[in-house]
Amino acid sequence: MVQLQWGTSEKLRALLCELVSWQSRSKTDGEVKFAYRLKDKLLSIPYFKQNPDHIAFHDAGLNRNAVTAFYKSPETSDTIVLISHFDTVNTEEYGSLEKLAYSPEELTKELQKHKDELPHDALKDLESGQYLFGRGTMDMKTGLAVHMSIIEKASAENWPINLVLLTVPDEEVDSAGMRAAVPGLVSLQEEHQLTYKLFLNGEPSFSQRNDDPNYYIYSGSIGKIMPSALIYGKETHVGEPMSGVTANYIASFLTSEMEFNAEFRESLYEETTPLPVSLRQRDIMNMEYSVQTPYRAQIMYNVFLMKRTASEVMEIFKRTAEKAANACTKAYHEICKREGVQPVGDIKVIYYEELRKYAENKLGQTTVASLIDEVLQNSSWDDREKSLRIADVLMRNCQELGPAMVLLFAPPYYPAVNSSDDSLVIELTEQTKKAAQTKFGVELKQIHYYNGISDLSYVNYQGSSDGWNVYKQNTPVWGSSYSIPFEDMEKLKAPVFNLGPFGKDAHKRTERLHIDSAFVQLPYLVENLIKTMSSVKKVEV
Known part of the structure; x- marks a missing residue:
């Protein structure tokens, strides 16, 4: 023995x-x-x-x-x-x-x-x-x-x-x-x-x-995935609130559509995924007090998966964001009409992939790479913060796209x-x-x-390349501080x-x-x- x-x-x-x-x-x-x-x-x-x-x-x-x-x-x-x-x-x-x-x-x-x-x-x-x-x-x-x-x-x-x-x-x-x-x-x-x-x-x-x-x-x-958004409004002084639109106002419409949204729910084998909830929603401002209105905000949502790919989740997220953007635009325009002022614009919905391509055409790939690298070098931010900050720095250099919701993924993805x-x-x-x-x-x-x-x-990854390509293209930190070995995962059958x-x-x-x-x-x-x-x-x- x-x-x-x-x-x-x-x-x-x-x-x-x-x-x-x-x-x-x-x-x-x-x-x-x-x-x-x-x-x-x-x-x-x-x-x-x-x-x-x-x-x-x-x-x-x-x-x-x-x-x-x-x-x-x-x-x-x-x-x-x-x-x-x-x-x-x-x-x-x-x-x-x-x-x-x-x-x-x-x-x-x-x-x-x-x-x-x-x-x-x-x-x-x-x-x-x-x-x-x-x-x-x-x-x-x-x-x-x-x-x-x-x-x-x-x-x-x-x-x-x-x-x-x-x-x-x-x-x-x-x-x-x-x-x-x-x-x-x-x-x-x-x-x-x-x-x-x-x-x-x-x-x-x-x-x-x-x-x-x-x-x-x-x-x-x-499975778990985190569809997220960088909200970009229009800054103004609190004494002139109708000269801009706050990111918090826009964000409230998106979260009201996302929280507990049954369209994200999946059921299989008589089991059901929990409903989506927000894990973070906050404006991006300097720590010191200011009377400038918050015109940038970040939101992360938790979505559980059974069969859906990242591509399918992003499609639902975009539909939800467009519904929220339309509702926000309508409500905002009604307020502007009541107050007798011109709106700063309609609320747009943009994929991060689209924002990056726009920024590269405007600023050049070298400049964009430098802006992103500066964010990546900040060791006090984790991959979630870096993802949203990358979208933020690109939007600050492409403000003509605002007001907007920039849709992206924040790590991790299971x-x-x-x-x-x-x-x-x-x-x-x-x-x-x-x-x-x-x-x-x-x-x-x-x-x-x-x-x-x-x-x-x-x-034992069973998804398609389309599913993970959407994730790669819309995850700002992909290939730098975060990646998933999809190709090797497929080999582990x-x-x-x-x-x-x-x-x-x-x-x-x-x-x-x-x-x-x-x-x-x-x-x-x-x-x-x-x-x-x-x-x-x-x-x-």
């Missing part, structure tokens, strides 16, 4: 607590160091001691790295990719307990002294003794820990299937880690002549409502992915449900689109599946992990799933 480092529930729990203790908040030094610590940990596995070159880094920017660890079987080309992320969100909401946020055992004990601070559901779970609290316990270092235990066992027992453990930074922000890893997966596939059979993610089971006790598995992942109708996924779903019910008495429910956004969006631990309250102070689910049930179910796909005798059901 091979002695495994993480072969028992107790040892796996200790591994998780160690991984959690490696604080890896997004865009911190801990996120940078995590990949190196993980590599050292993986090198403790005998297979990787003998094959250290099977562990690789993939540059995700800002000194961060995605990590792949490749167990190669000599018997087959069939390969499963085990996907996780290791970054976490911040911990300020823990308040006086923040110093323990990354110490699950200690935090869980200390919460016994703070019961009066916990909501009823969290208090009930704490008192049950069945949950482990802490940042990253649920979302999602348990997935990584289980994958590490699986690849250790597979390499020790020489399972006749190839496994690629892939864990990435930055999932919580822009998925830079997964986007960087995609070309690496393609290179690995080509170098070793691998046949990718499944992309298996380990994201946790997310509740569908506050009191939802169900444990879910997922055969797809919902294409939807779904494998519910794939024959392998249908088999795995039924097998996993049966194993959970028979072995543990746990009923698993299938959801067709993982509703928490995941890195599965960047594999294999179904997707998500099987992770049960937990509650991801991104909250009460984030917690169900202990049996994480350390007993999940390792068994993942192993059973992998053996379903290989010639190894499945674990007893």
